[in-house]
Amino acid sequence: MAELKDLTKRAENYSQWYNDLVVKADLAEQSAVRGCMVIKPYGYAIWEKMQQQLDKMFKATGAQNAYFPLLIPKSFLSREAEHVEGFAKECAVVTHYRLKTNDTHDGVVVDPEAKLEEELIVRPTSETIIWNTYKNWIQSWRDLPLMCNQWCNVMRWEMRTRPFLRTSEFLWQEGHTAHATREEAEQEAQQMLKVYADFAENYMAVPVVQGVKSETERFAGALDTYTIEAMMQDGKALQSGTSHFLGQNFAKAFDVKFLNKENKEEYVWATSWGVSTRLIGALIMTHSDDNGLVLPPALAPIQVVIVPIAGKPEQKQKVDEAIIPVISKLQSDGYSVKYDDADNKRPGFKFADYELKGVPVRLVIGARDLENGTIEVMRRDTLEKETRPIEGIAEYVETLLADIQKNMLVKAKAWRDAKIHECDNYEEFKEKIKEGGFFLCHWDGTAETEAKIKEETQATIRCVPFGYEQTPGTDMVSGKPSKARVIIARSY
Amino acid sequence: MAELKDLTKRAENYSQWYNDLVVKADLAEQSAVRGCMVIKPYGYAIWEKMQQQLDKMFKATGAQNAYFPLLIPKSFLSREAEHVEGFAKECAVVTHYRLKTNDTHDGVVVDPEAKLEEELIVRPTSETIIWNTYKNWIQSWRDLPLMCNQWCNVMRWEMRTRPFLRTSEFLWQEGHTAHATREEAEQEAQQMLKVYADFAENYMAVPVVQGVKSETERFAGALDTYTIEAMMQDGKALQSGTSHFLGQNFAKAFDVKFLNKENKEEYVWATSWGVSTRLIGALIMTHSDDNGLVLPPALAPIQVVIVPIAGKPEQKQKVDEAIIPVISKLQSDGYSVKYDDADNKRPGFKFADYELKGVPVRLVIGARDLENGTIEVMRRDTLEKETRPIEGIAEYVETLLADIQKNMLVKAKAWRDAKIHECDNYEEFKEKIKEGGFFLCHWDGTAETEAKIKEETQATIRCVPFGYEQTPGTDMVSGKPSKARVIIARSY
Numbered sequence: 001m002a003e004l005k006d007l008t009k010r011a012e013n014y015s016q017w018y019n020d021l022v023v024k025a026d027l028a029e030q031s032a033v034r035g036c037m038v039i040k041p042y043g044y045a046i047w048e049k050m051q052q053q054l055d056k057m058f059k060a061t062g063a064q065n066a067y068f069p070l071l072i073p074k075s076f077l078s079r080e081a082e083h084v085e086g087f088a089k090e091c092a093v094v095t096h097y098r099l100k101t102n103d104t105h106d107g108v109v110v111d112p113e114a115k116l117e118e119e120l121i122v123r124p125t126s127e128t129i130i131w132n133t134y135k136n137w138i139q140s141w142r143d144l145p146l147m148c149n150q151w152c153n154v155m156r157w158e159m160r161t162r163p164f165l166r167t168s169e170f171l172w173q174e175g176h177t178a179h180a181t182r183e184e185a186e187q188e189a190q191q192m193l194k195v196y197a198d199f200a201e202n203y204m205a206v207p208v209v210q211g212v213k214s215e216t217e218r219f220a221g222a223l224d225t226y227t228i229e230a231m232m233q234d235g236k237a238l239q240s241g242t243s244h245f246l247g248q249n250f251a252k253a254f255d256v257k258f259l260n261k262e263n264k265e266e267y268v269w270a271t272s273w274g275v276s277t278r279l280i281g282a283l284i285m286t287h288s289d290d291n292g293l294v295l296p297p298a299l300a301p302i303q304v305v306i307v308p309i310a311g312k313p314e315q316k317q318k319v320d321e322a323i324i325p326v327i328s329k330l331q332s333d334g335y336s337v338k339y340d341d342a343d344n345k346r347p348g349f350k351f352a353d354y355e356l357k358g359v360p361v362r363l364v365i366g367a368r369d370l371e372n373g374t375i376e377v378m379r380r381d382t383l384e385k386e387t388r389p390i391e392g393i394a395e396y397v398e399t400l401l402a403d404i405q406k407n408m409l410v411k412a413k414a415w416r417d418a419k420i421h422e423c424d425n426y427e428e429f430k431e432k433i434k435e436g437g438f439f440l441c442h443w444d445g446t447a448e449t450e451a452k453i454k455e456e457t458q459a460t461i462r463c464v465p466f467g468y469e470q471t472p473g474t475d476m477v478s479g480k481p482s483k484a485r486v487i488i489a490r491s492y
Numbered sequence: 493m494a495e496l497k498d499l500t501k502r503a504e505n506y507s508q509w510y511n512d513l514v515v516k517a518d519l520a521e522q523s524a525v526r527g528c529m530v531i532k533p534y535g536y537a538i539w540e541k542m543q544q545q546l547d548k549m550f551k552a553t554g555a556q557n558a559y560f561p562l563l564i565p566k567s568f569l570s571r572e573a574e575h576v577e578g579f580a581k582e583c584a585v586v587t588h589y590r591l592k593t594n595d596t597h598d599g600v601v602v603d604p605e606a607k608l609e610e611e612l613i614v615r616p617t618s619e620t621i622i623w624n625t626y627k628n629w630i631q632s633w634r635d636l637p638l639m640c641n642q643w644c645n646v647m648r649w650e651m652r653t654r655p656f657l658r659t660s661e662f663l664w665q666e667g668h669t670a671h672a673t674r675e676e677a678e679q680e681a682q683q684m685l686k687v688y689a690d691f692a693e694n695y696m697a698v699p700v701v702q703g704v705k706s707e708t709e710r711f712a713g714a715l716d717t718y719t720i721e722a723m724m725q726d727g728k729a730l731q732s733g734t735s736h737f738l739g740q741n742f743a744k745a746f747d748v749k750f751l752n753k754e755n756k757e758e759y760v761w762a763t764s765w766g767v768s769t770r771l772i773g774a775l776i777m778t779h780s781d782d783n784g785l786v787l788p789p790a791l792a793p794i795q796v797v798i799v800p801i802a803g804k805p806e807q808k809q810k811v812d813e814a815i816i817p818v819i820s821k822l823q824s825d826g827y828s829v830k831y832d833d834a835d836n837k838r839p840g841f842k843f844a845d846y847e848l849k850g851v852p853v854r855l856v857i858g859a860r861d862l863e864n865g866t867i868e869v870m871r872r873d874t875l876e877k878e879t880r881p882i883e884g885i886a887e888y889v890e891t892l893l894a895d896i897q898k899n900m901l902v903k904a905k906a907w908r909d910a911k912i913h914e915c916d917n918y919e920e921f922k923e924k925i926k927e928g929g930f931f932l933c934h935w936d937g938t939a940e941t942e943a944k945i946k947e948e949t950q951a952t953i954r955c956v957p958f959g960y961e962q963t964p965g966t967d968m969v970s971g972k973p974s975k976a977r978v979i980i981a982r983s984y
Contacts (some may be wrong), residue, residue: 029625029628031561031621031625032561032565032621032625033561033564033565033612033621037561038559038560038561038625039558040558041556041558044556044557044559045557048557064533064536064537065533065536065537065540066530066532066533067530067531067536067539068523068530069523069525069528069530069661070528070562070614070645070647070661071528071584071614073524073525074591074600074602075599077591078599078600084600088591088600089591089592091591092563092586092588092612093586093589093591093602094584094586094587095585095586095588096584096585096587097583097584097585098581098583098585098649099569099580099585099613100581106570107567108566108569108570108576108580110611119602120525121591122562122586129524129525132524133523133524136521152645153644153645155563157589344634
């Protein structure tokens with residue numbers, strides 16, 4: 001109960017609420033290393049569920065997992081001119097390979113004799129080392145497409161960090177594909193964006209806008225960056241996954257050519273795509289409330305918790321007898337159930353704790369329920385309680401879980417859609433953006449206008465959205481003609 | 493066929509055979525970074541199968557997964573006196589956090605202004621950072637036992653590397669547990685050794701000797717190191733997994749205390765345990781032959797390959813009709829099947845390739861088989877071929893896979909047991925050790941004798957084996973009294 005009382009309310013301070021919740025729900029905490037977090041077992045269990053599902057979806061598209069080195073030779077980063085600008089700057093640099101005991105024999109110092117000839121960079125992303133490898137794997141059109149994914153850690157030396165949203169080290173997956181034609185590579189990049197959107201909506205219950213980034217916001221080295229953008233409860237955008245069409249940039253930088261069916265040499269076409277532990281941040285900030293996490297059943301480490309209320313041992317035994325078949329049924333149907341009959345914590349403490357942890361369904365059964373053949377059911381998303389017959393309760397809970405999953409997406413979508421507005425007046429925009437939300441505005445396509453908006457409002461162009469009927473118009477800032485509306489928002 | 497012909501024979505050069513096989517079977521290759529390998533999709537698929545099974549087994553013991561930072565502050569390594577000696581020496585050191593464009597604007601250099609106040613070490617193992625974290629997680633006996641595991645990459649700057657067996661970066665899991673009593677921690681360390689031995693024997697089909705290391709060979713910072721030792725086909729030992737009882741060393745170094753049930757403060761008791769991608773090396777070197785890999789069905793990425801031999805399209809269609817129900821049956825029973833009907837490779841090439849890749853069962857079906865209602869079955873472990881009725885073939889293959897799994901362990905065990913000898917004469921030992929094998933010898937328990945054996949024979953004490961009836965005797969080197977026989981062998 002203590003934890004719950006201390007949780008900051010969203011309305012008071014949304015940012016503090018988030019930070020509090022990450023710690024109090026046992027998801028993650030700061031480590032002794034600046035900007036790096038420890039992902040605690042409960043937070044990691046969510047990541048494992050995400051990984052399992054995504055991994056299946058990637059493999060269904062033909063991707064295979066592999067593993068490439070953590071450290072990248074410094075010179076590799078400079079091979080692709082734009083890439084180096086984006087990634088070589090803030091990164092961890094390995095310069096030595098040995099420590100030695102210090103003169104006072106109470107510690108260790110870097111051994112100056114063990115200096116590397118060429119410094120190594122802890123990967124901020126792996127295009128360079130992977131394309132250097134692909135050079136040896138690709139000779140002919142028969143070797144294409146080549147589609148590898150790796151689950152790994154990466155490092156970007158961030159100045160301001162927040163758990164899951166922006167940390168110096170984070171976990172992610174990065175897919176790197178090679179294709180014989182431009183069209184096929186573009187299709188792959190778009191297909192993977194759809195996989196991410198499918199995952200966000202159908203597993204995370206997080207509605208996303210799919211679109212393409214402006215040149216300014218593109219991945220360093222990409223010709224096109226596709227993105228899924230989610231809206232957090234404070235109306236800010238969270239870029240939740242990106243898929244890049246890299247053209248032949250990396251193939252040219254690493255000299256990766258293939259013999260096509262006409263026996264002519266061509267450079268290979270590339271994509272890369274990634275999502276990270278940032279998705280956990282998106283999950284938290286989309287659904288959770290002042291009582292704690294609200295997790296969608298598809299990704300909840302514990303889907304159903306059962307708390308018995310039994311004073312005397314005879315009662316407990318009867319409760320066990322009634323509930324064990326329910327647990328067995330749920331587990332054999334593939335659901336994750338926790339029966340919390342620990343007697344060193346009071347039911348009230350347990351209730352608050354599982355609410356804080358976002359367990360989708362809670363069942364409570366006591367002596368009176370036994371007499372009546374009933375059980376109390378609470379759903380976390382709405383906090384609604386009802387009393388149901390214990391007969392058939394497993395089936396009821398299974399239906400309820402499906403309903404919660406569906407309801408969470410519907411609710412998040414309705415909430416988000418109410419905060420998406422068309423806007424054609426810059427003064428009005430400057431007022432409204434303070435309240436958050438996504439703004440569909442005409443843009444003249446210039447970096448100047450984009451920079452002006454960012455400077456004056458801290459908002460950025462999130463993407464040119466797909467699936468939105470576009471008509472030409474007038475840029476709200478410059479008054480110049482615009483081909484399409486873009487989504488502008490403040491973001492994480 | 494080309495690949496197979498080029499594979500060195502084991503009898504010619506066992507070491508070269510291994511290196512060749514790793515590359516030719518598409519398991520791994522050297523990367524551009526010294527001592528670091530790229531794990532290719534086929535090799536990684538074996539690692540994924542290992543991970544899935546081990547992860548289940550760990551969770552069944554109550555361990556949970558978590559993630560701790562890659563980088564460790566240099567000073568942490570010096571906190572535990574023995575640990576620093578073992579691990580602080582050869583490791584990758586991060587000294588800077590930024591690069592900048594060089595003066596000639598054609599590359600990047602380390603920015604001297606971005607020097608870290610305290611250097612960070614790429615984790616060689618994570619006891620220090622984890623125990624620094626556990627300090628905040630453990631206050632009372634109620635917080636114990638705490639059992640976390642992490643799947644991650646680690647780095648040790650090795651001078652001489654070999655794929656899977658010894659690489660500068662490798663993938664592993666490291667379990668770190670905290671307990672209220674010495675007994676419980678010792679039991680945990682022993683239990684995890686049993687889990688590793690169970691996995692090695694029942695999934696990898698690799699028989700192992702379980703035992704405890706001598707003080708010299710112990711993990712740096714441990715009171716006891718338990719080990720599983722496998723014998724490779726050249727008679728050398730491969731340490732395949734270790735589990736350490738760490739006493740209170742790390743608890744004291746990081747000041748991790750708890751209030752016991754009597755409300756008194758005590759230091760926590762610790763274990764750690766790990767296996768790595770080295771297991772893939774053990775798998776290869778235990779079973780494979782001059783034709784390539786031999787993989788146990790439990791860990792084979794492809795368990796059954798089906799090659800149709802059909803000249804004309806009508807034949808191909810009939811073959812498809814006959815074989816698709818077999819594939820469906822196998823897949824729905826959870827088996828991994830590949831139907832290789834690619835028409836740009838000849839059957840002979842495919843046969844050699846799947847033999848090289850160690851696929852346990854190969855089915856071949858052609859026009860004549862169709863007429864006779866038969867199919868050809870080959871088992872990779874013995875290379876035996878037989879013709880079977882196609883009726884009931886799926887069930888037959890399932891039984892065969894189980895038989896192959898069993899047979900591989902029996903064969904490996906028989907082979908190994910024939911190379912385990914008692915030896916009481918040092919001169920005889922010096923001769924025999926040249927042929928490889930495990931030698932059960934009396935040892936006086938001194939580091940001097942151990943060092944002498946190592947220097948004169950390159951063999952080391954692998955462990956004091958469990959489950960071997962021990963009687964006192966005389967050390968074969970020093971002539972001093974010995975309490976027990978140890979296993980001495982050359983090793984990887």
